Amino acid sequence: MVTRDAACTCGDLRLTLEGEPMLVSACCCTRCQRRTGSFFGVTAYFRPDQLIVREGISSTFQRSEGSATFHFCPHCGSSVLWMSDDWEDVIGVAGGAFADPTLPGPHRMTHAGTGHPFVTSPKGIPVYEDGPPE
Ligand SMILES: [Zn+2]
Ligand SMILES: [Zn+2]
Numbered sequence: 001m002v003t004r005d006a007a008c009t010c011g012d013l014r015l016t017l018e019g020e021p022m023l024v025s026a027c028c029c030t031r032c033q034r035r036t037g038s039f040f041g042v043t044a045y046f047r048p049d050q051l052i053v054r055e056g057i058s059s060t061f062q063r064s065e066g067s068a069t070f071h072f073c074p075h076c077g078s079s080v081l082w083m084s085d086d087w088e089d090v091i092g093v094a095g096g097a098f099a100d101p102t103l104p105g106p107h108r109m110t111h112a113g114t115g116h117p118f119v120t121s122p123k124g125i126p127v128y129e130d131g132p133p134e
Contacts, residue, residue: 003052006097008078013071015081015093016053021046024095025132026106028115031063035070035079039116042095042106043082051091068092108132 007014021044032041058071058080067085072078082092095103109121113129121127 002102004098004100004103006080006093007099008056008073008076008080008097010073010076010078012075013056013058013073013078013080014053015051015055015097017044017046017050017093018052019046019050020104021093022090023108024104024106026095026109026121027111028109028113028119029111029131030114031065032111033114036094036096039119040109043092044095044098044103045090045092048089048091 001019003016003018005014005016023045024042025045026040026042028040033039035041057074059074061070061072063070068082069085070079070082073080078097079094080097081094084090084092105122106125108125109127110132111130112121112127
């Protein structure tokens with residue numbers, strides 16, 4: 001089974017995940033833009049039992065709107081993983097933290113309505129103007 005490592009910029013906070021993500025989602029919401037400093041965020045979602053190694057300490061930020069707890073490296077500040085209050089038994093990992101081109105690309109794009117006009121989605125994936133359908 002494939003394993004991949006995700007890490008913050010400085011490398012102190014690292015994860016090893018086993019198997020493919022259940023979902024990879026790109027999001028153009030303004031919260032993801034501000035959190036990442038990029039024009040969209042990419043999250044790879046895994047079941048908690050797929051997280052087989054976690055090293056390093058993290059600080060947390062609890063976002064109230066779209067409630068989620070983000071774990072970031074207190075040294076370099078990169079967000080590496082998060083848990084949603086609305087979606088139990090799933091952990092989100094920053095797609096870019098893998099720095100691994102074998103990570104599957106996004107299966108969907110959400111909040112395209114607040115995205116920059118030059119951001120386009122990969123061909124053939126569903127694009128939602130707002131959040132994903134329930
Ligand atoms: Zn770090
Ligand atoms: Zn978002």
